[in-house]
Amino acid sequence: MGCVSDEDAPRPSGLKDLFNGVGYLLRGIAWTARHPAQWLFGLIPALIVLVLYVAALTALAYNLDGLAEWATPFADGWADGARTSARVVAGLALFGTSLFLAVITFTAVTLLVGDPFYEAIAVRVEESQGGAPPEPDVPLLVQIARAVKDAVLLAVIALAFAVVFFACGFLPVVGQTVVPVVAACVSGYFLAGELTSVALERRGLRRRERFALLKRNRPLAVGFGAATFVVFLIPLGAVLAMPGAVAGGTLLARERLADGAREGTGGLVLG
Template sequence: MFNGVGYLLRGIGWTARNPARWLFGLIPALIVLAVYAAGLVTLAFYLDDLAGRVTPFADGWSDAARTSARVVAGIAIYGAAVFLAVLTFTAVTLLVGDPFYEAIAVRVEESQGGAPPEPDVPLPVQIGRAVKDALILGLVALLFAVVFFAAGFLPVVGQTVVPVIAALVSGYYLAGELTSIALERRGLPRKERFARLKANRALAVGFGAATFAVFLVPLGAVFAMPGAVAGATLLARERLVDDPAVTGGDLGVANRN
């Protein structure tokens, strides 16, 4: 898992050495952040009412017990919303900023020896695949958010173990989204991409969980997004691609650790 964290640090280091590319990558992230922030602020405004609506069973309880139940419900609701936002933020940002992050990924590849040629796929097909993948990820994220929301009501475990599991699960899918740029360029469909992640699960979870933690920091998702894309490109190039026919010769393995 620690090797995965190293790829995030390498990606951030790459953007630090290429500040123009880092600034370039902030544009789509800022746009999506504004939309997500508005949604989370609105949710916070109505959180008390929502917590009351999902805990009608506590209406007849004592004031202390009822307040405790609704505080736990509020934490669970907002925690599930943040989990869903962090997981889908990457997919939506990559969808909105595809030309931006594709350019960053290509520059990273070129700095490591060369990028594979762009796949001969019409642009409408590429957009359709990206939208489909984003919708699928959104449904998966929603499913997990519901599960983690329910688990958040468990005493102690819901406030300790569940957030850790949520971070690990979110990290795995974040890694899948972030490495998709480099892997799609090599002609790998979504099922094959996740098959390769599964074969390197600890590495993917380490990279993704570290990214998830950084994204939880205020504005971390914006400032770290270009570095996360760069790190994911290095990870995909060096560890997830091991077929010379897919990489285009030795391009994908030139810097394998």
């Protein structure tokens, strides 16, 4: 029998990788269920950030009527029914966009605040699978500076997408059907980048290389991240599932992305 090269070997279909990505989230949640002490440990930073985000979203909801009116000055001269409809759509789009932005940045901020917590969980996951790679020899202040820079960049990119989705939310039918699905996929891609960052940074990969790996495994990343996004939309889901999502991201990075890093990262994104 002849040897089959990597190029000749059959690769998983995009749809199969999409479901495999969902499977990594389920595996991560299952891992934390088997290690309840690690799950409780990982709840601490998520709870802190959740309180801040809930306060901000509550303030937004309280002022939503005024903000919707401010966002639709063109409707001032319309008939009552049309004006009300336009401002209801604007309010829904504004709150939905803010929720999208919150879910995207929640992970980055929580990972930033809880870096020692999630680093410890990622190491425990790797040790349970055969051993963790050694920690890179990078000064702590440099690590913090990189994490802050990455979080700010992600927030800027998320804000740009949020503006686009807010505008598209006004489109009849499409804005209430297609746009939320696209938003979930886009947010899932970036969530996958954040949740695999702990394990990939431990392997010496910076943001550019990490997102290049995700680009090469996009269906897998979107499946994992979009499933996480949906779970995070459930009340308290972002807090309760955060440790499992980190565990799932670690498994994904270890089993699927790390091999790609050794082969080369190809085209880079997110400079």
